[in-house]
Amino acid sequence: MLTIARSAWLVLVYNLGVIAWGAYVRATGSGAGCGAHWPLCDGRIIPRSLGVATLIEYSHRITSGLALLSVLALLWWVRKSTPQGHPARLGALMTVVFMLTEAAVGAGLVLFELVADNASMARALFMAVHLTNTFVLIAWLALTAWWLSGGEAMTPAATPGRTAALFGLLGAVIVVGVSGAIAALGDTLFPSKTLAEALAADLSPTSHMLLRLRMLHPALAIGTAGLLAVAAPLMARRDGTPLAAQLARGVAALAMTQLLAGLINVLLLAPVWIQLLHLLLADTLWITLVLLGAVLLRRSARRVPAREVAVAHRV
Known part of the structure; x- marks a missing residue:
């Protein structure tokens, strides 16, 4: 149980890094680095041209994809390692749910072109939803790690x-x-x-x-x-x-x-x-x-x- 608990805390730390990198994408105006394409970048799995903005946005998508895989792996491990009724099972499941909604909101920002120099209130509302979803996501992930640690x-x-x-x-x-x-x-x-x-x-x-x-x-x-x-x-x-x-x-x-x-x-x-x-x-x-x-x-x-x-x- 100690190993899975330590892994859950590491997944939390990794996701905090992904969140910070997403903020860097916004702060540098690189959100349109892959154009209005999602999940592809410029319509390709690997973009043909890697300018600075494209590299920043593309790396964020890669790290975000790995974040999704990390919480899916955590959910599988939790279900395999804990008995029915263990609170970490609910925590890991809700983490995956809010990771998927996080991806959906991020996709919406790109597909509706609410990135780069877009100064509309629609973008502000999307960011409000994005921030709220992020907080709920890391709350469930932190609780999962807490419960796996004996909480x-x-x-x-x-x-x-x-x-x-x-x-x-x-x-x-x-x-x-x-x-x-x-x-x-x-x-x-x-x-x-x-x-x-x-x-x-x-x-x-x-x-x-x-x-x-x-x-x-x-x-x-x-x-x-x-x-x-x-x-x-x-x-x-x-x-x-x-x-x-x-x-x-x-x-x-x-x-x-x-x-x-x-x-x-x-x-x-x-x-x-x-x-x-x-x-x-x-x-x-x-x-x-x-x-x-x-x-x-x-x-x-x-x-x-x-x-x-x-x-x-x-x-």
């Missing part, structure tokens, strides 16, 4: 209040992520030469909608980071386990680090490297919050009276 199955219905609070936090992170994806698209399509020029574009009523929406992201990010920094430790304290406390501290620390990365991103006018770092931090924060949820909603979790928790902390 308990979850029983959300047993603690409805805690479940609602967790889903509220997860929803807030998704909203921030979507606003960040839209802001990054604006940065890519309408680059500014100075910070003053970028701020003026954000505030101008004549600017493109993507630029005017860009202002929402920092406001949402600050509010959500503050919420996570307060709510996650409080929920972990009520759970009363060292693991929950450790994960909650990770959530709070990552939320604050994200704010710092976002500030650097703004000050440096969104260079590609900081955009990729910002995305990877967002994915890491999301995974940590998902794992915190898995601990708080585990089958053996119980409601702990506030007085009991206070006494335990004094001791």
